[in-house]
Amino acid sequence: MSIECVDLVKKYGEVVAVDHVNLTFDEHKLSILIGPSGCGKTTILRMLNGLVPRTGGDIRYDGVSIGDMDPIALRRSIGYVIQEIGLFPHMSVYDNIATVPRLLKWNETRIRERIMELLDLVNLEPDRFMNQYPSQVSGGQRQRIGVARALAADPKILLMDEPFGAIDPINRERLQDSFLEIQRHIQKTIVFVTHDIREAVKLGDKIAILDEGKLIQYDETLTVINQPENEFVENLLGSDRALKGLELLRVNDNYDRNFFSFPAEGGLTVKDGLERLRSERRTFGFVQTDKRRLAGYILGKDLERDEKRGNTARKLDEHVKPIESIQPYGTLMEAISLMVTTGLTSVPVVDDRQNLLGVIRFRDVFERIEAMAGTGGE
Amino acid sequence: MFNYIVDNFGYLLEKLREHVMLFLFSWVAALVVGILIGIVATRKGNERSGKILLAVTGAAQAVPSIAVIAIAFIFLGIGATPAIFALFIYSLVPITFNTASGLMGVPPALKQAARGMGMTDMQILFHIEIPVSLRPIASGARSAATITIGAATIASAIGAGGLGEIIFIGLQLMKTDMILAGALFTAALAVTVDGLLALVERLLISPGLAVEEI
Numbered sequence: 001m002s003i004e005c006v007d008l009v010k011k012y013g014e015v016v017a018v019d020h021v022n023l024t025f026d027e028h029k030l031s032i033l034i035g036p037s038g039c040g041k042t043t044i045l046r047m048l049n050g051l052v053p054r055t056g057g058d059i060r061y062d063g064v065s066i067g068d069m070d071p072i073a074l075r076r077s078i079g080y081v082i083q084e085i086g087l088f089p090h091m092s093v094y095d096n097i098a099t100v101p102r103l104l105k106w107n108e109t110r111i112r113e114r115i116m117e118l119l120d121l122v123n124l125e126p127d128r129f130m131n132q133y134p135s136q137v138s139g140g141q142r143q144r145i146g147v148a149r150a151l152a153a154d155p156k157i158l159l160m161d162e163p164f165g166a167i168d169p170i171n172r173e174r175l176q177d178s179f180l181e182i183q184r185h186i187q188k189t190i191v192f193v194t195h196d197i198r199e200a201v202k203l204g205d206k207i208a209i210l211d212e213g214k215l216i217q218y219d220e221t222l223t224v225i226n227q228p229e230n231e232f233v234e235n236l237l238g239s240d241r242a243l244k245g246l247e248l249l250r251v252n253d254n255y256d257r258n259f260f261s262f263p264a265e266g267g268l269t270v271k272d273g274l275e276r277l278r279s280e281r282r283t284f285g286f287v288q289t290d291k292r293r294l295a296g297y298i299l300g301k302d303l304e305r306d307e308k309r310g311n312t313a314r315k316l317d318e319h320v321k322p323i324e325s326i327q328p329y330g331t332l333m334e335a336i337s338l339m340v341t342t343g344l345t346s347v348p349v350v351d352d353r354q355n356l357l358g359v360i361r362f363r364d365v366f367e368r369i370e371a372m373a374g375t376g377g378e
Numbered sequence: 379m380f381n382y383i384v385d386n387f388g389y390l391l392e393k394l395r396e397h398v399m400l401f402l403f404s405w406v407a408a409l410v411v412g413i414l415i416g417i418v419a420t421r422k423g424n425e426r427s428g429k430i431l432l433a434v435t436g437a438a439q440a441v442p443s444i445a446v447i448a449i450a451f452i453f454l455g456i457g458a459t460p461a462i463f464a465l466f467i468y469s470l471v472p473i474t475f476n477t478a479s480g481l482m483g484v485p486p487a488l489k490q491a492a493r494g495m496g497m498t499d500m501q502i503l504f505h506i507e508i509p510v511s512l513r514p515i516a517s518g519a520r521s522a523a524t525i526t527i528g529a530a531t532i533a534s535a536i537g538a539g540g541l542g543e544i545i546f547i548g549l550q551l552m553k554t555d556m557i558l559a560g561a562l563f564t565a566a567l568a569v570t571v572d573g574l575l576a577l578v579e580r581l582l583i584s585p586g587l588a589v590e591e592i
Contacts, residue, residue: 049494051493072496074496075494075496076495080491080494080495082490082491082494083487084487085487085491086487086488086492088492088505089510089584089586089587090509090510090512090583090586092586099495099497100495103495103496103497133584135586136586149495159494
């Protein structure tokens with residue numbers, strides 16, 4: 001379902017909170033509303049489900065005006081998550097999630113099945129969490145429960161008002177990752193309010209930038225980064241704009257499918273290993289089990305040290321070191337930080353069964369940064 | 379004192395029954411009316427009257443019970459009815475105050491989330507606001523019960539009967555036994571009622587509200 005804002009206006013007395021905004025939130029996409037406080041982003045969100053009445057203009061759901069809808073029925077058909085989450089403290093996790101289905105008079109069997117499914121989706125064990133109360137779970141878990149509750153009646157639309165705002169930075173990253181993963185499955189039309197540009201870039205398919213109630217720019221995220229409309233948008237993006245672009249680019253489009261690897265427990269000696277590395281002109285090689293799984297890596301330097309000491313008959317497997325890997329849908333930013341933390345300029349790319357797919361190198365990533373900085377016109 | 383109690387057990391029970399009636403009529407009426415006033419005063423659009431109500435009932439809690447009973451006597455005369463009316467007014471104060479302040483204390487985020495999920499005003503009131511503020515409402519009801527049972531002894535002064543009668547007669551006859559017996563029964567009644575209400579409170583209030591934040 002797409003949502004269209006047509007010439008949307010909100011005035012509080014003489015104060016114009018939303019100033020003739022026109023934009024369309026696309027079906028199945030996550031659209032961000034961002035801007036400094038008082039820019040009207042939360043007001044727009046609350047107008048979408050009728051919590052704030054509009055002064056002028058219209059909101060259309062697949063062409064149908066919000067004025068022709070029953071506000072209560074509309075809200076029950078839209079998932080809603082706010083910053084404080086608003087879990088009801090006197091209700092168990094189960095009852096919290098059951099709220100909208102019960103308002104819609106689902107039968108209890110169907111509700112129970114749906115709740116099991118949702119807790120599973122947000123990665124909380126149903127048996128453990130179902131009967132707990134919100135005060136008994138952590139902030140991050142509460143957030144997941146809030147998302148599950150919003151998804152309970154399988155709404156086509158999700159409105160989210162700074163849902164991760166009150167979470168500490170480390171857990172916020174994790175929640176964002178798992179939320180992206182969830183959105184990949186559920187493909188809802190999401191309108192997401194934030195004031196954190198990193199979050200916007202990471203999560204948004206499209207970003208709407210607002211200032212003093214006016215829409216400044218509304219574009220695909222990469223377009224916003226590469227072609228900021230004006231100085232305001234540039235400042236919002238910050239001087240590390242090119243770096244932010246790395247949050248958007250996926251490993252998938254930037255890694256090398258050619259790599260060199262040794263078989264694990266292949267009965268090879270240090271001598272064999274050195275010969276192969278030299279003939280391939282490599283300084284290291286990954287190690288794969290016979291099922292193609294990544295088992296670690298072997299550094300040429302280590303083998304040479306053995307060679308100097310005359311230990312060439314030693315088993316190659318003794319030199320296998322564990323290695324961190326990244327998955328194809330990881331971002332280039334994550335790849336870079338892995339390189340920095342491990343001190344390696346190449347990071348193996350694996351699928352979710354740990355099968356080795358290829359390698360991503362620092363110089364490939366750096367080329368992308370240069371390309372982005374170049375198009376920015378700074 | 380124990381001799382007095384044993385010898386006059388029937389009389390004591392009769393006065394106890396009267397006392398319980400004085401308490402029950404006034405307290406139950408105050409519970410219904412007080413909670414209703416508290417709800418109405420905290421509905422959207424009534425914020426101003428809600429604040430005024432809190433200020434008035436907050437201050438009114440300082441008025442001594444004997445003054446309220448005296449006023450009831452002036453306007454309504456003697457007997458059980460004016461006494462019940464006075465006790466009703468007196469216990470109305472903490473119940474209204476706690477209901478209103480409890481409902482005002484419900485975090486706005488909860489109401490916003492509930493409204494955003496498509497609850498009607500009535501559903502928000504009964505499913506969210508009242509259950510969440512049950513603790514202050516219940517404690518208002520409990521303290522109203524205790525003070526009403528205490529104040530009802532004074533109601534005997536205007537001919538309402540009850541355990542206060544024993545105390546007043548004891549005072550006139552200078553019989554310490556009687557005064558103590560009346561006081562003991564009153565105190566026991568207050569403690570029992572408070573204990574029962576504590577039990578009800580435990581059953582009514584969601585364990586989710588009792589758990590400490592972690």
